[in-house]
Amino acid sequence: MSITLVNPDGLPVVDAYRQVSVATGSRLVHVAGQVAWDADGAVVGAGDLAAQVERCYLNVGTALAGVGASFADVAKLTIHVVDWTPDKMPLVLAGIDRAAAALGATPVPPGTLLGVAALDVPEHLVEVEAVAVLD
Numbered sequence: 001m002s003i004t005l006v007n008p009d010g011l012p013v014v015d016a017y018r019q020v021s022v023a024t025g026s027r028l029v030h031v032a033g034q035v036a037w038d039a040d041g042a043v044v045g046a047g048d049l050a051a052q053v054e055r056c057y058l059n060v061g062t063a064l065a066g067v068g069a070s071f072a073d074v075a076k077l078t079i080h081v082v083d084w085t086p087d088k089m090p091l092v093l094a095g096i097d098r099a100a101a102a103l104g105a106t107p108v109p110p111g112t113l114l115g116v117a118a119l120d121v122p123e124h125l126v127e128v129e130a131v132a133v134l135d
Helices: 049-065 086-103
Strands: 003-006 020-023 028-034 074-082 111-116 126-133
Touching: 028 049, 049 074, 049 086, 049 126, 074 086
Parallel strands: 074 111
Antiparallel strands: 003 020, 020 028, 028 126, 074 126
């Protein structure tokens, strides 16, 4: 199987990995976990879970668009939330709703939400990864 690794425009270049991998044949797309950073790697929404969720989803959308996909192609999302408690769900949903409005899409594929102790840097409160399938 041939795999193409891509760093789409609009996302920061990370030395340790590429933002998206595309496998030819089945056209299975794996989007690396996206955190709340802008294209320059600056944190967006410090201390604001809803703002960070929104930015993560927008970054997933940017990554998908970079390989000709969209949220309509997403088969699975995984959300990792730092220090998860159920009372944070309204903030997560608010961020998803704001991202959906900005994207003009409703990202509702099957998903998993996991509580985690920490992410890559202390300022990141959430990370979202996606798997998409293209024709």
